[in-house]
Amino acid sequence: MSKDSKTGLPEQVESWRWPEQKWRGIVDKVRAGRSLRPASWPGGAHTAVALSFDSDHETQVLRWGHESPGRLSAGQYGARAGMPRIRDLLRRYDIKASFFVPAVIALLHPDEQRANVAEGHEVAIHSWIHELNSQLPPEHERDLQMRAADTLEAITGVRPVGIRTPSWDFSPHTLAITREMGLIYDSSLMADDDPYELMEDGKPTNVVELPVEWIRDDAPYLAMDRFGAARPYMPPSGVIEVFKREFHGVYQSGPGGLFLLTMHPHIIGHWSRIQILEALIQHIRGHAGIWFATHADVARHVRAQAKMK
Numbered sequence: 001m002s003k004d005s006k007t008g009l010p011e012q013v014e015s016w017r018w019p020e021q022k023w024r025g026i027v028d029k030v031r032a033g034r035s036l037r038p039a040s041w042p043g044g045a046h047t048a049v050a051l052s053f054d055s056d057h058e059t060q061v062l063r064w065g066h067e068s069p070g071r072l073s074a075g076q077y078g079a080r081a082g083m084p085r086i087r088d089l090l091r092r093y094d095i096k097a098s099f100f101v102p103a104v105i106a107l108l109h110p111d112e113q114r115a116n117v118a119e120g121h122e123v124a125i126h127s128w129i130h131e132l133n134s135q136l137p138p139e140h141e142r143d144l145q146m147r148a149a150d151t152l153e154a155i156t157g158v159r160p161v162g163i164r165t166p167s168w169d170f171s172p173h174t175l176a177i178t179r180e181m182g183l184i185y186d187s188s189l190m191a192d193d194d195p196y197e198l199m200e201d202g203k204p205t206n207v208v209e210l211p212v213e214w215i216r217d218d219a220p221y222l223a224m225d226r227f228g229a230a231r232p233y234m235p236p237s238g239v240i241e242v243f244k245r246e247f248h249g250v251y252q253s254g255p256g257g258l259f260l261l262t263m264h265p266h267i268i269g270h271w272s273r274i275q276i277l278e279a280l281i282q283h284i285r286g287h288a289g290i291w292f293a294t295h296a297d298v299a300r301h302v303r304a305q306a307k308m309k
């Protein structure tokens with residue numbers, strides 16, 4: 001955002017001059033429609049828990065056009081040390097999770113994706129090289145999203161059914177592309193705790209949103225950038241505390257709630273952090289009626305409940 005040279009404040013666009021049609025059109029472009037919170041989850045379960053990992057690895061560096069082997073190595077840690085540890089943890093607790101994987105990462109680490117699918121996990125779309133959608137011309141965004149899906153399918157043998165946009169950067173065109181591709185869900189937006197149907201220009205789209213939040217993400221608390229502002233600012237115990245409180249709220253809200261958590265193998269995979277995830281899983285398993293599921297299975301269930309095709 002450009003700054004006013006005299007005041008140092010963000011430069012104002014004269015939005016107060018906009019006619020109603022203008023601001024209403026912007027808000028209505030992509031927004032939440034009907035709630036898809038189900039009465040209960042499969043087998044009469046009380047609360048669904050959907051764990052997701054955004055396997056960004058080296059694309060956290062490549063996305064900016066950087067070539068530093070030092071910075072790339074911190075991403076590579078996610079593939080090399082983080083992923084085996086995460087898969088081992090999920091195996092020990094018999095949990096199926098979702099992995100959102102940039103196509104470039106799938107090409108760099110194809111065996112990782114095949115192992116995920118072989119163990120019953122979901123591999124879903126997460127851009128080409130972690131590019132920001134809102135900076136792309138619409139035709140490039142469409143091409144990259146479609147090529148990303150084809151690449152994941154070619155490597156794993158399974159056609160992805162869902163998408164998470166990189167950095168949750170959703171352009172005004174993303175939803176139309178997702179609809180065109182026939183994906184059953186998106187997991188990049190934040191309008192609710194419960195699943196909802198996405199609306200485009202005021203019309204239902206038949207696409208399920210499984211909402212994310214920075215609060216339920218490891219990166220804001222634990223990411224590190226030597227030359228930027230990001231520093232880990234919370235101890236593991238603090239992160240567990242926030243996640244437990246979010247889960248507690250969902251569980252207390254009654255049957256049909258969804259607790260969805262986003263993590264990154266190069267962040268949560270470190271020893272002091274994988275313990276956050278294990279402690280959280282143990283805490284959640286202490287509650288009756290928990291259904292651990294992939295995002296795709298959560299989306300399929302709410303679609304069936306709401307009689308969506």
Ligand SMILES: [Zn+2]
Nearest residue numbers: 054056166167
């Ligand atoms: Zn990502």
